[in-house]
Every structure is written in C-alpha cells, then in structure tokens.
Amino acid sequence: MLQAKIENFSETEIACKCCSKINVSDKGLICLQAFRYYLNNKFKKNIRLNIESACRCINHNKEEGGEKLSRHECETKKSDAFDLTSPDIDYKIRKP
Numbered sequence: 001m002l003q004a005k006i007e008n009f010s011e012t013e014i015a016c017k018c019c020s021k022i023n024v025s026d027k028g029l030i031c032l033q034a035f036r037y038y039l040n041n042k043f044k045k046n047i048r049l050n051i052e053s054a055c056r057c058i059n060h061n062k063e064e065g066g067e068k069l070s071r072h073e074c075e076t077k078k079s080d081a082f083d084l085t086s087p088d089i090d091y092k093i094r095k096p
C-alpha cells in the first residue's frame with residue numbers, strides 16, 4: 001500500500017473539537033492539501049490555513065448549528081468539509 005503524507009495538517013486540527021473523533025475521507029484530505037499547495041503556488045509564499053472546523057460528531061454538529069446532512073458530520077459517514085481561514089490572505093469581496 002502506498003503511503004501519502006498530509007504535510008500541513010495534523011489529526012488534532014481535523015478531529016472533532018469535543019471528542020476528537022476523526023473519520024475523514026481520503027479525497028477530502030487530498031483536496032485540502034492540494035488547495036494549500038495551490039495557494040502557496042498562486043501567491044508564491046507559504047500560505048497558512050487554519051482549520052476552524054472539520055470533523056464533527058453528531059452532537060457537536062448540532063451544537064454548531066450544522067445541517068443534519070452536513071458534510072462535517074463524521075459519525076454516520078466520512079467527513080469531507082473544512083472551514084478554513086488564513087492569517088496570510090486579505091479577504092476582499094469582489095464588487096459587481
């Protein structure tokens with residue numbers, strides 16, 4: 001079996017904030033890491049990404065006001081949603 005290392009994110013960041021449950025899809029993880037590489041390449045510098053929320057158990061998802069079918073919810077299926085912020089990017093909403 002091939003081993004792939006997710007370079008910029010730890011289990012602690014991805015696990016549920018209340019119970020540390022972790023059940024995340026491989027595709028989600030690969031997209032997360034690929035997005036980070038994409039940003040690094042686009043801005044030609046190291047762009048840090050903070051995970052505000054990733055895996056959530058059913059209870060924690062409820063507490064956060066998440067939808068029942070939220071892609072964060074990781075008890076009944078693998079989660080593939082990540083709420084991200086970055087201290088290295090200035091956010092501006094494009095004007096129409």
Ligand SMILES: [Zn+2]
Binds near residue numbers: 016018020021
């Ligand atoms: Zn939890």
